[in-house]
Amino acid sequence: NGQVKVEPIQAPTVEIWEQWQLPQAIKKNQISLFHSAANTTMFFPPCPVVVTLHDAMSHRFARNWGRRENFYWNVVQRKAYTKVKKFITPTLFSKTQLIGELNLPSEKIEVISHGISPDFKKASDSQVQSWRKKFNIHQPF
Secondary structure: OOOOOOOOOOOOOHHHHHHHHHHHHHHHOOOOOEEEOOOOOOOOOOOOEEEEOOOOHHHHHHHHHOHHHHHHHHHHHHHHHOOOOEEEEOOHHHHHHHHHHHOOOHHHEEEOOOOOOOOOOOOOHHHHHHHHHHOOOOOOO
């Protein structure tokens, strides 16, 4: 219906927020589709979930962050990903990483580039040459 409702959810840890309080809020508000834009998701999602996975770095680095973090990223999240309907990632390189490192099925991953403001335009050849000269940039770079 085009309405947005903001409902702050407090929790003592990110894991409790994501795995317990978020699903409860989704049920309470009768959400029919949830989009997680931050690489993680719920182990028991109460509705279909789409997750934006920017890359596989958190899974790789979690091994160095501690036992709890490593368990959360490399056991809980990997298992939770099996319940995700679709993944979004910004580049083909990231998609390849997610398939290779996280064993995600290719058909569940859509590459959708980050948006670009209409303020950005292609520079003219003369502008590029001017910047190369000003910043002493030589090819290949």
